[in-house]
Amino acid sequence: MKMFSVRCALLVAALSLTAVACSDSEPANTTEPANNTDNEDGNNDGGNVTNCLDDDGDGFGRGSGCRGPDCDDTDPTVQETCSSCEDNDGDGFGVGAGCRGPDCDDNDPRVNPAGIEVPGNGKDDDCVGGDLDCIDEDGDGFGEGAQCRGPDCDDTDRNVRPGAREICGNDKDDDCEGGDEPCAEDCIDEDGDMHGEGAGCAGIDCDDANPAVNASAEEVCNGRDDNCNDEVDECPNELEICDNNRGECVVSQGGECENDGDCDNALVCVEGQCLGTEGIQCTGDGDCAPSFVCQNEQCTANPDVDICTELACDQDDLLCFEEQARCVECIEHTDCPGEELCAGFTCNDIQVRTFSGDDVKLRELAQFLADCFLAGNNDDTLLCGILDTTALMGSITEDDIFDFVCDDATEDDFIGGERDLSAAEGVVGCGLFDDDDLTMDLDIEADTFLDYCMWTIPPFLPLVDERNVVIELCENFPVEE
DSSP states (O other): OOOOOOOHHHHTTSOOSSBOOOBOSSOOOSSOOSSSSOOSSSSOOSOOGGGOBOTTSSSOSBSTTSSSOOSOTTOTTSOOBOOOBBOTTSSSOSBSTTSSSOOSOTTOTTOSTTSOOOTTSSSOTTSSSSSOSOBOSSSSSOSBSTTSSSOOSOTTOTTOSTTOOOOTTSSOOTTSSSSOOOOOTTOBOSSSSSOSBSTTSSSOOSOTTOTTOSTTSOOOSSSSOTTSSSOSSOOSSTTEEEETTTTEEEEOTTOBOSSGGGBOTTEEEETTEEEEOTTOBOSSGGGBOTTEEEETTEEEEOTTOOHHHHHTGGGGTOEEEGGGTEEESOSSGGGSSTTOEEETTEEEOOOEEEOOOGGGHHHHHHHHHHHHHHHOOSSSOEEEEEEEOTTOSSOBOHHHHHHIIIIIOOGGGSTTTHHHHHHHHHHHTOSGGGOOOEEOOSOBOSSOEEEEEEEEEOOSSTTTSOOEEEEEEGGGOOOOO
16 A cells, blocks of 8 residues: 655755755754753753654754754764755655655645555646546546546536445436436435335435435444434444444454454454453453453553563564553654654554644645545555644644535635545535545644544445545554454
């Protein structure tokens, strides 16, 4: 899976239009750590560690809290000299030895060799030789070209495509199968799903404004009662629960598993059973992983067991995550090499999405959501961004972004105009039938540095539904085992 990379904008601590040459005017201070305090030389030399990734502790690194960029963040004694980089759009790519590489469009920060190709937008997003062979005007993946998902019978409406849900009586060929479907007689059916009130209906409808909800629908993990049985997100097996960050049912404590990825968060798979780790509720030691005991109805690390020695993670060049009794690639961002960052306890190339201020935060988040949705696909989970909110004074709620996109936003607020606006409306839930394709179970807090990640997950019902965008803490990014 191709990921975005960290933008050079982080390195210079501001979104400048031209990257500057970086060099230390004085030798690196080997005794002053990056803790934002005056330790012994009378100067506050260290970077602000709350938003500075500084591996060698000299105060230079990645983030707005650093004193500046670090051209060698492995050795604080090295005199730093960096070549210049002419970078008009601030994405780290341009002309010069200090750039990450050449840029095929230095006026668009979304176009560079680390970009993700979006079919049919007329751009060579990843600089590999042109747009994908798919003319797709409405962004639904269907259109003209060998790399489209298939032909589109109406390329001006992203809700009309092969496999889409056919709505009776709306004068549209929603599923591109030859025309509109007539509605059943003697059936009061407002959403065209053949369910409603009357003898001619196929069944009852508990939400006659949404054709995805009716008595014949399949229940999926989306926070609503799809099949009208007065239960929300029920799973087929008793020891399973719905995980909206993955869009699927996962095994709960005590259930059967094959690996850790089958289990709910903070559970590990031990001899085919999901068991609890630090802080998970329990009724006895048998509910907890072997290195934990049940105390005060919570799994707690056994003081007589050295978990990390037993795991021997270092033999596989991994880190010991003691709280969850498992081996991982990373726990903090600084555990990752180069410009990679930590999400789901794995190191990834991720594009940093930086908010520039409170007055434009909703417009910027709406653009991030549109970009993420359009870059995703219906087959894989895609990590599409990590948020830097250090410039914000207030938090952002799901209601905030819904109100902005649905009530205030216009196509002029988006780089991609009408196409981006349509994508954002579909994500937040004011598109067709108000389907909500955004999972955001927390507020985006101000003044945080690379805590929140964005990713897409495949649709709950392929073709019929659209992929979802998730905003969550990076540690909860789902990684396939």
